[in-house]
Amino acid sequence: MEAGSFLGKNAAYVILAFFSILWIILGYLWGRGRGKTTSQYLFAGRMVGLSLSIMTLMASWVTGNTTMSAPEMSYNLGVWGFVGYSGAAFGLIFFAPLAIRIKKLLPEGLTSGDFIRIRFGKPAWIAFIVVTTLYLLGFLVTQGMAGGILLQALSGIRYHVGMIILFVVCIIYTLIGGLRAVIGTDFIQATLILVTLIVVAVVAYLTVGPGEVYKGILENAPDRLNLLLPAGLLFAWNTALWCMGEIFHGNIWWQRIYAQRSEVTVRSFYISGIVWLFVPIVTGLLALFAIAQNLEIPQVNMVFPIVASTLLGKVGAVLVLIIVFSSLTSTADSIMASTSDFLAEDVFRQMINRKATDAQMLRVAKILIIVLGVAGIIIASFRFQSIYLFFMLTGPLVGSTVWPIILGVYWKQANKWGAFFGFIIGSATGLLSYYLFAPYSSAVVGTLVSAIVVVLFTLFSPDKFNWNKFRELESLKEGEH
Amino acid sequence: MSEFQLSLLVFFIGLAFTIATIVIIYVGNRRWKNRDPYDNEV
Numbered sequence: 001m002e003a004g005s006f007l008g009k010n011a012a013y014v015i016l017a018f019f020s021i022l023w024i025i026l027g028y029l030w031g032r033g034r035g036k037t038t039s040q041y042l043f044a045g046r047m048v049g050l051s052l053s054i055m056t057l058m059a060s061w062v063t064g065n066t067t068m069s070a071p072e073m074s075y076n077l078g079v080w081g082f083v084g085y086s087g088a089a090f091g092l093i094f095f096a097p098l099a100i101r102i103k104k105l106l107p108e109g110l111t112s113g114d115f116i117r118i119r120f121g122k123p124a125w126i127a128f129i130v131v132t133t134l135y136l137l138g139f140l141v142t143q144g145m146a147g148g149i150l151l152q153a154l155s156g157i158r159y160h161v162g163m164i165i166l167f168v169v170c171i172i173y174t175l176i177g178g179l180r181a182v183i184g185t186d187f188i189q190a191t192l193i194l195v196t197l198i199v200v201a202v203v204a205y206l207t208v209g210p211g212e213v214y215k216g217i218l219e220n221a222p223d224r225l226n227l228l229l230p231a232g233l234l235f236a237w238n239t240a241l242w243c244m245g246e247i248f249h250g251n252i253w254w255q256r257i258y259a260q261r262s263e264v265t266v267r268s269f270y271i272s273g274i275v276w277l278f279v280p281i282v283t284g285l286l287a288l289f290a291i292a293q294n295l296e297i298p299q300v301n302m303v304f305p306i307v308a309s310t311l312l313g314k315v316g317a318v319l320v321l322i323i324v325f326s327s328l329t330s331t332a333d334s335i336m337a338s339t340s341d342f343l344a345e346d347v348f349r350q351m352i353n354r355k356a357t358d359a360q361m362l363r364v365a366k367i368l369i370i371v372l373g374v375a376g377i378i379i380a381s382f383r384f385q386s387i388y389l390f391f392m393l394t395g396p397l398v399g400s401t402v403w404p405i406i407l408g409v410y411w412k413q414a415n416k417w418g419a420f421f422g423f424i425i426g427s428a429t430g431l432l433s434y435y436l437f438a439p440y441s442s443a444v445v446g447t448l449v450s451a452i453v454v455v456l457f458t459l460f461s462p463d464k465f466n467w468n469k470f471r472e473l474e475s476l477k478e479g480e481h
Numbered sequence: 482m483s484e485f486q487l488s489l490l491v492f493f494i495g496l497a498f499t500i501a502t503i504v505i506i507y508v509g510n511r512r513w514k515n516r517d518p519y520d521n522e523v
Contacts, residue, residue, distance in 0.1 A: 087499075090499070090503075094502075094503060094506055097506055097507075097509070097510035098506065098509075098510075101509075101510070101513055101518065104518035105518050105519075228485070228489075230484050230485050230487075230488035231488070233488040233489055233491065233492040234488050234491050234492070236492050236495060236496075237492070237495025237496055237498070237499050238495065240495075240499050241495070241498070241499060241502070244502065402502065403502070403505075406502070406505055406506055406509060407505075407509075409509065410508075410509030410510075410512060410513065411509070412521065412523070438491075441491050441495070444491065444494065444495045444498065447498065447502075448494070448498050451498070451501075451502075466521060467518065467519040467520065467521055468519050468521070470519065471519050
């Protein structure tokens with residue numbers, strides 16, 4: 001199947017223009033008159049309610065990977081592909097109890113770095129900044145890459161053009177409206193994703209029933225149903241641990257904790273995690289459909305667009321464009337907003353200008369949104385064959401943060417050097433295993449090694465951390481405001 | 482060790498470790514239920 005054989009370029013440009021203008025207008029309306037303080041611009045006034053919280057969490061977690069890499073893994077690994085990928089829901093669900101503890105410790109917190117710096121000290125904090133910056137940049141780049149690949153596959157729009165459109169639109173409305181614009185557009189994008197996915201899924205399985213799909217797979221690729229497929233076994237728990245790392249450490253999610261009202265924190269993470277599960281299951285099952293029907297898949301990233309377009313023709317192609325454009329923009333805007341918040345606070349204020357005023361912080365955050373967008377465009381220009389394999393490099397990095405953060409949140413004995421060496425050694429061993437053993441299990445290795453390191457350090461030399469240090473930070477911040 | 486045996490080993494290690502991670506979160510959450518978040522006795 002050639003690129004651009006589903007939807008004409010003009011039709012694609014019209015749809016892109018419609019949604020791009022819509023997001024920008026909404027960004028302007030939501031941000032108008034409200035972005036004058038960092039509390040408003042970066043945390044939407046810290047008053048976000050339940051429904052917006054659920055939808056922004058869900059939308060931010062439905063990424064280009066969910067809509068394009070989940071079916072890729074399902075296509076390559078069969079049942080373990082989409083079951084294993086669905087483990088990413090663990091990140092949202094099991095962060096709920098941690099989130100409420102974080103909210104109580106730091107009700108006026110600014111970043112995930114705030115917590116690491118106070119809890120574990122400077123060395124661990126610096127290591128954490130490196131880990132999270134690399135991860136967030138990798139995450140942002142993969143969204144741009146997915147956008148470029150999708151638009152080219154569906155409509156023939158050149159990869160670089162599609163990728164740049166995605167980044168520029170996100171830069172504009174995130175810059176104008178801040179987190180309020182991001183959350184507001186997330187609500188609409190999440191609704192679009194869920195509704196259009198339901199339509200595609202229902203049509204697919206009404207057109208070709210589950211029984212026929214099963215027979216087709218047995219005929220064309222019976223190993224995809226093999227639960228003992230070695231690659232599937234290696235992959236099975238990687239995503240669950242990797243995604244716990246992404247969410248437990250990621251400033252996207254900590255920013256939302258600080259932005260929402262405390263009474264909605266736990267429910268928002270539980271509900272969004274459960275609702276999110278629907279997405280990789282549907283996109284994964286559509287990949288099995290592709291196997292059963294023996295569809296030609298010239299590039300593994302194109303499984304979902306090809307299936308939807310084959311079933312529903314141009315309507316399917318339009319729906320896929322809407323789903324994937326919404327998922328990419330909803331994630332890219334969240335990454336830009338949270339990374340600018342993180343770098344403004346943890347690098348600019350904490351390292352460069354301790355006396356930075358609120359106005360200066362706001363200006364720096366806005367400049368960083370532009371810088372991140374441009375960096376994303378430059379790196380995404382080097383197109384990688386598999387978005388997911390490239391992104392998997394971040395698995396051991398973020399996996400190394402899981403146990404240090406859990407222990408640091410709940411136990412005052414958690415050793416700060418254990419956290420520091422956990423980040424370093426966990427990341428290093430995980431990256432080694434990516435290249436020497438299997439990319440599919442590198443996050444398991446990174447998370448496990450980091451856990452062993454932090455637990456051993458804590459057992460042999462328990463700290464006596466004073467929880468009131470968080471209260472002192474809160475008083476300092478109240479004084480600043 | 483064959484490729485299959487190694488894969489199976491990684492699978493069970495991953496499973497056990499994922500369960501351990503969930504359990505540690507559960508235990509930690511229970512410790513802090515209905516407590517002052519800054520309680521240094523815990």
